[in-house]
Amino acid sequence: MKILMVTPELVPLVKVGGLADVVGALSKSLSLLGHEVRIVLPKYAGLRRVEDAQPMKDPLIVHLGGHEAYARIWNCTLPDSDVVCHLLEHNQLYDSPSVYRGPSGDEADNAQRFTFLSRAAIDLCYQTEWIPDVVHCHDWPTGLVPLYLNTTEADRPMGQAASLLTLHNVQHQGWFHRNVVDYSGLPQHVFRPDGLESMGQANFLKGGIYHSTKITTVSPTYAAEIQVADGGHGLHNLLHNRSADLVGVINGVDTDEWDPARDELLPARFSADNLSGKQICKARLQEAFGLEVAPEIPLFTVVSRLVEQKGLDLLVAISDRLMSEMSIQIAVLGTGEAALEEAFTALSQRYRGRFGSFIGFDNELAHLAAAGADSLLMPSRFEPCGLSQLYAMLYGAPPVVRATGGLVDTVENYSESHSTGTGFTFTDPSPEALFDTIGWACSTYYDRPGDFQQLQQNGMRKDFSWALSAGTYESIYEQAMLSRAAAFVGQKKV
Numbered sequence: 001m002k003i004l005m006v007t008p009e010l011v012p013l014v015k016v017g018g019l020a021d022v023v024g025a026l027s028k029s030l031s032l033l034g035h036e037v038r039i040v041l042p043k044y045a046g047l048r049r050v051e052d053a054q055p056m057k058d059p060l061i062v063h064l065g066g067h068e069a070y071a072r073i074w075n076c077t078l079p080d081s082d083v084v085c086h087l088l089e090h091n092q093l094y095d096s097p098s099v100y101r102g103p104s105g106d107e108a109d110n111a112q113r114f115t116f117l118s119r120a121a122i123d124l125c126y127q128t129e130w131i132p133d134v135v136h137c138h139d140w141p142t143g144l145v146p147l148y149l150n151t152t153e154a155d156r157p158m159g160q161a162a163s164l165l166t167l168h169n170v171q172h173q174g175w176f177h178r179n180v181v182d183y184s185g186l187p188q189h190v191f192r193p194d195g196l197e198s199m200g201q202a203n204f205l206k207g208g209i210y211h212s213t214k215i216t217t218v219s220p221t222y223a224a225e226i227q228v229a230d231g232g233h234g235l236h237n238l239l240h241n242r243s244a245d246l247v248g249v250i251n252g253v254d255t256d257e258w259d260p261a262r263d264e265l266l267p268a269r270f271s272a273d274n275l276s277g278k279q280i281c282k283a284r285l286q287e288a289f290g291l292e293v294a295p296e297i298p299l300f301t302v303v304s305r306l307v308e309q310k311g312l313d314l315l316v317a318i319s320d321r322l323m324s325e326m327s328i329q330i331a332v333l334g335t336g337e338a339a340l341e342e343a344f345t346a347l348s349q350r351y352r353g354r355f356g357s358f359i360g361f362d363n364e365l366a367h368l369a370a371a372g373a374d375s376l377l378m379p380s381r382f383e384p385c386g387l388s389q390l391y392a393m394l395y396g397a398p399p400v401v402r403a404t405g406g407l408v409d410t411v412e413n414y415s416e417s418h419s420t421g422t423g424f425t426f427t428d429p430s431p432e433a434l435f436d437t438i439g440w441a442c443s444t445y446y447d448r449p450g451d452f453q454q455l456q457q458n459g460m461r462k463d464f465s466w467a468l469s470a471g472t473y474e475s476i477y478e479q480a481m482l483s484r485a486a487a488f489v490g491q492k493k494v
């Protein structure tokens with residue numbers, strides 16, 4: 001199959017969250033399965049430098065509403081793969097180092113930035129004479145692609161391509177002024193309640209959900225949660241109506257990047273059969289966060305965007321009690337909302353040597369935080385899939401997680417009577433429940449070390465590789481292509 005990925009983020013070039021890991025690793029896995037995969041991504045000013053990127057000779061002409069715009073395309077390959085990346089350069093639109101510009105992701109010119117990405121991805125296919133079988137879109141920034149395929153492209157070659165929209169997070173939908181329709185060149189009739197329109201505004205995610213051939217999200221539990229009012233962020237009815245085309249596929253881990261036995265970013269490597277290197281990582285992590293180097297004290301880490309979704313305000317609420325009632329250490333690596341950044345900074349000043357925080361984004365520290373931790377904290381209010389807990393399990397840090405979304409599907413709760421499980425889960429999104437569950441992990445560590453080690457090894461021996469999920473995507477692409485072909489026979493191009 002020819003598969004075109006259109007994405008706002010991509011490991012190793014630019015990353016805000018797990019979406020970037022997923023697009024990079026899934027593309028590599030699909031390529032290994034024998035598919036031809038190409039990726040289109042904006043060339044943001046903050047993109048990691050790509051040594052082998054070559055500019056295309058001719059500029060790309062992008063056909064927007066009533067005018068043409070120009071972009072320069074740089075081609076490169078995804079490291080260690082045959083996947084082709086097309087980097088879309090446009091000085092005014094992508095001159096900012098940040099991907100989404102601003103905390104809400106709905107800044108005014110994001111409408112233009114991501115409409116441009118969607119339209120350019122299609123025009124690039126014509127210009128390179130490469131028509132994909134499937135266009136795989138990721139989250140609201142690429143939500144307009146399926147609308148183009150069903151309208152402006154309906155009678156052109158790209159209209160035959162099936163579309164798949166993956167929902168990594170339904171909370172962020174891309175709400176913009178309706179005049180984005182004029183800018184986009186889409187026909188005005190897409191702006192209606194059974195399409196792009198929502199409460200008088202354009203909602204990119206909603207439009208994409210209406211128009212894509214198939215929809216996936218990143219875990220089966222989240223697929224169910226978003227179809228009811230509590231989890232759907234206003235889109236639950238629509239998602240329920242499209243449930244026949246909606247599947248939850250759990251994310252995998254790129255084991256070339258995340259394998260404690262081979263990880264070059266660690267001071268020592270280790271495996272389920274020989275955990276000794278983990279102690280060296282723990283000592284290095286304690287040093288890096290200004291904690292007392294004490295092998296016997298359980299060290300809990302956080303590696304996260306600091307946003308409401310992640311439930312870290314619950315941790316802030318109980319940190320004084322944790323520090324006074326339990327003999328533990330905490331290390332927080334994250335960046336995000338100012339209130340949370342300030343709260344963690346204040347805690348690390350108040351409890352020097354026992355509570356450490358690093359406010360920023362640092363991939364090497366993220367690896368060390370998984371490797372050196374005894375446990376990872378992830379009290380998410382909702383979690384479409386979550387990758388941090390997968391890394392933690394593979395690195396021998398049984399996580400403490402709230403039972404929601406992909407955390408339900410990936411973390412098996414510890415059973416004291418059977419010594420089974422891979423982590424510690426709780427249900428109620430309250431500070432008390434988090435406190436009790438950290439207490440449970442802590443007492444397991446101190447009082448039942450054999451069980452604790454068993455949990456570590458259980459997680460480390462799990463197969464979270466992409467092999468299985470890439471195969472599932474492969475069959476979803478096939479179904480999408482069949483539906484698209486059938487829709488053309490019936491002249492109904494959705």
Ligand code: ADP
Pocket residue numbers: 016017018019021303304305333334335360361362363366385386387388389
């Ligand atoms: P989300 O995509 O919602 O942020 P995930 O758990 O799916 O959550 O993915 C988060 C990814 O971002 C993981 O790869 C994690 O290691 C990484 N990450 C989060 N915060 C940081 C940080 N401050 N520094 C480095 N990596 C981070």
Ligand code: GLC
Pocket residue numbers: 017018019020022168169218251383384385386387406
């Ligand atoms: C989103 C979700 C996260 C998921 C990631 C990759 O950022 O918040 O749960 O793991 O996308 O799919």
